Amino acid sequence: xxxxxxxxxxxxxxxxxxxxxxxxxxxxxxxxxxxxxxxxxxxxxxxxxxxxxxxxxxxxxxxxxxxxxxxxxxxxxxxxxxxxxxxxxxxxxxxxxxxxxxxxxxxxxxxxxxxxxxxxxxxxxxxxxxxxxxxxxxxxxxxxxxxxxxxxxxxxxxxxxxxxxxxxxxxxxxxxxxxxxxxxxxxxxxxxxxxxxxxxxxxxxxxxxxxxxxxxxxxxxxxxxxxxxxxxxxxxxxxxxxxxxxxxxxxxxxxxxxxxxxxxxxxxxxxxxxxxxxxxxxxxxxxxxxxxxxxxxxxxxxxxxxxxxxxxxxxxxxxxxxxxxxxxxxxxxxxxxxxxxxxxxxxxxxxxxxxxxxxxxxxxxxxxxxxxxxxxxxxxxxxxxxxxxxxxx
Ligand SMILES: O=C(O)CCC(=O)C(=O)O
Numbered sequence: 001x002x003x004x005x006x007x008x009x010x011x012x013x014x015x016x017x018x019x020x021x022x023x024x025x026x027x028x029x030x031x032x033x034x035x036x037x038x039x040x041x042x043x044x045x046x047x048x049x050x051x052x053x054x055x056x057x058x059x060x061x062x063x064x065x066x067x068x069x070x071x072x073x074x075x076x077x078x079x080x081x082x083x084x085x086x087x088x089x090x091x092x093x094x095x096x097x098x099x100x101x102x103x104x105x106x107x108x109x110x111x112x113x114x115x116x117x118x119x120x121x122x123x124x125x126x127x128x129x130x131x132x133x134x135x136x137x138x139x140x141x142x143x144x145x146x147x148x149x150x151x152x153x154x155x156x157x158x159x160x161x162x163x164x165x166x167x168x169x170x171x172x173x174x175x176x177x178x179x180x181x182x183x184x185x186x187x188x189x190x191x192x193x194x195x196x197x198x199x200x201x202x203x204x205x206x207x208x209x210x211x212x213x214x215x216x217x218x219x220x221x222x223x224x225x226x227x228x229x230x231x232x233x234x235x236x237x238x239x240x241x242x243x244x245x246x247x248x249x250x251x252x253x254x255x256x257x258x259x260x261x262x263x264x265x266x267x268x269x270x271x272x273x274x275x276x277x278x279x280x281x282x283x284x285x286x287x288x289x290x291x292x293x294x295x296x297x298x299x300x301x302x303x304x305x306x307x308x309x310x311x312x313x314x315x316x317x318x319x320x321x322x323x324x325x326x327x328x329x330x331x332x333x334x335x336x337x338x339x340x341x342x343x344x345x346x347x348x349x350x351x352x353x354x355x356x357x358x359x360x361x362x363x364x365x366x367x368x369x370x371x372x373x374x375x376x377x378x379x380x381x382x383x384x385x386x387x388x389x390x391x392x393x
Contacts, residue, residue: 203216204236210324241276259271309345
């Protein structure tokens, strides 16, 4: 499947060009501006202003209203922020207030802005519908925890988890895999230490390391990488992720033979092309995103914490770019992301030997509690290719 060829389970897009903070500004960074009270429907996102464009080069000069600020105003007017609050922010940034106020006043009569309002209203109706369906789902007993199950049959797996679109941890899927005995850091170093592998590096210094993953690719000696994992403390700086395509290299092909029998809801013939290795220290973090296909992820060594959010809660996740959300449920910033407060997060720790099923389009963020070796695979024996388009605004 084409999706299998796409690295990191379909997360192909890296933001190109301008990627300073705030370039995609509609993520609701509150800047102290008051939303227009009473105008917003109560059940949808409370409007907050997006992040401002960068400060002017010569702040003391009165500057004309440029295209970036026009877009900022249009974005925030669509959020129903009040003209006064927008004007105050724009003026404080050194922009000509007369020009800004003329632009704000003219928006109401601008047919292009009218079209944007209609799209916004349609989006809000859709978001409300999804929120209502989600609240029904959350009212089901047991919704708030991820089941841990063994001996799940193909029929039940497909019916309850794939079609039912709910995550599950399968405790016995990898029980008899030789990999469970053979894969560990010392053994990896002994067998593959001389080889060069591609990792994601320098992540700690970039808040958007996942979106910018192309920039973080580095080649490194595998033994040296393993040594750094073993000696470094808790950190997120370096991580061998699904991007590396390591299992497609003949030198590593033996690893695939050490994965034992797969359950009958997997397509064994497709396994070789759809398995991905993950190796990293305790402390790696994969930020909130959704994949474009379903997958299974087995912990061989170490534990990972997965946090899941239903796709129906997507409208509360400030998703402005592709499949990524800037919300971090480990450290929730309610000032910037007030709508995320109501989102129900399912939290589960996956232990060595356990396999998590990631249902379609579920948002998830993952952190390694220990030094980890994991294997993900996407060859679930059901149609598993979906077109999510390009979601960036
Ligand atoms: O294990 C991880 O760090 C992230 C896994 C993940 O997010 C994925 O496979 O989509």
